[in-house]
Amino acid sequence: MTALLEVEALHKNFGGGSSLFGANRAVVRAVDCVSFTLAAGETLGLVGETGSGKSTLGRLVLRLIEPSSGRVRFEGRDVISASAGALRAMRPRMQMVFQDPYGSLDPRMTAGQIIAEPMTTQGMSRHEARERVAALLTLVGLRATMAGRYPHEFSGGQRQRIGIARAIALDPPLVVLDEPVSALDVSVQAQILNLLAEIQARSSISYLFIAHDLAVVRHVSDRVAVMYLGRIVEIAPRDALYRTPRHPYTVSLLSAVPHADPVRERSRERIRPIGEIGSAAALPSGCRFHPRCPRARIIAGRGGDTIAAAGTRLPAACVTVGPVLTPAGGGQHLIACHFPEEN
């Protein structure tokens, strides 16, 4: 199976240089050497906390922002070095749905105009576009007669349906969804998740699904990548990741999610990361998770080669060497940790 999307050693730095008054500004390494592939018809979930770089990665893949270095190949063609014209020709085949169903639709355009825009831009006749809009509105669970309404006349869930209708208007093989349901109430969230599943069942579209909600990501994904401070620290088929998470960050992330079951919830043992996610402007040396890592502390407690870091003693490798993604536990399960077999 050839991949629809191949991402290789992608980097994005923000800042650097000097500010207005001459002070040096820190370089923020928002995305730092990220590689993954996405097959046709597949959903890759991308999870991480605020500041992990997951949204930046989604925008880089579509070249909505320019990467600092790295390669993105889509349907075998290079996205990063594509000329403006070539990129314009690719655009209809890779689309995006944004989080905010309020801010992402132009308030002066009707729903019909919003959905038709990518089609008319691609040279479709107005008449044809109008018919297609009616079909798309029905497909996303709205009524064709709603085409004349403005965004403010719709609820949040309905606006997200319009955003989805626009994204799929030209039957793109790839849609990047950035937190598509996190602004919605749970009952409406379920409607949108089911809609996305129906669209995929019908058209073998691929989704790059970016979200912070681990239960939502599990629900929609075939494979899941976990990001921490600009890097993928674990990537695996869904069930492998949720049943046997191997990176200590993934373990603590899953352990922190509260389940809607009071009996189990109260008897559960939790593995806590220490403190909060650091800043991509001041990255820790070695493994970026070491200042918060419970596993590193346990291993250091057994002796071996340790050095002083993060107010304690930690294994030397964790503090000095950045771990690379390597297979662990067989199959497609990759993790970036010096102690992959500990659990």
Place this chain on the structure above:
Amino acid sequence: MTAMFELRNLTAAVPGEAGPVRLVEDVSLHVHAGETLAIVGESGSGKTVTFTSALGLLPKPGRVIAGQALLGAEDLLQLSPQELRRRRGARIGMVFQDPLTGLNPVFRIGDQITEVLRAHLPISRAEARERAITLLARVQIPDPARRVDDYPHQFSGGMRQRVLIAMAIALGPRVLIADEPTTALDVTVQAQVLDLLTDLRQADGMAMVLITHDLGVVARQADRVAVMYAGRVVETGTVEEVFRAPRHPYTISLFRSIPDLESPAGAKLAPISGAPPDPARRPAGCAFAPRCFAMREDAGCLRKRPSLTADHHSVACHRAELLEAAS
């Protein structure tokens, strides 16, 4: 046991084109010392308005048109604005969702805490500063004696929320109302803040009201829960009762619509069709009837508002008994 904080038949409204529009209606709730009551509901269900109304914080032209808000034996709604302001902060602490807007960006953290203390207590600046440092230590801010002079932007989101909690408990309130206190936080930080709230509640015996849309947070944190829909309480009981055997069709549907980490992956979710009604256009009968899987015209669902049953695990539904008999 008498409740530490109790709402009785609270109704609040804003003026509308065709008379007052009731944002919350006939809400009765209570919370005991040392207990956590969770208020669950979706946007617009009235969970926040209920408490802003009870504390005299409902923005104009909204106003309370009926009911009582009892702190011990005292009805807050009968107090003058000055008296009410003294109760807030001193006897009732509040924490809101957004840790960014709750703090003034141009004042040091310590100054914002001492301002709260000195507004209520006859203490010197130096004493207030000492207390502020103690409070920061209580909410587990590392190195509080140094961080007390930092500005809000130097704190992370989780730390800002801890500062707001410190301000809310500064005067030793008997009741703490926390409105979505962890919604803006990442999940690992959320877990830390929830643990902190539990520790404080247990240490001080505070009564806590936790307003949230997250059923996982409720399961983890609360003793009792009230589910709100369209401005009314539709179900209330202990967390065990409501989660094990939800009685209201809305609560049942809510559980079916969330993806859970334990349920089979990829199973189709059962969303609730439609959307909650506009407060100005709530249907005459049960407000949930248009979206309800159990709605039956001959049960009165479209004609009259169901009232909460008098039992311990109570529900406001015309069909509740039949649903239970069927399950």
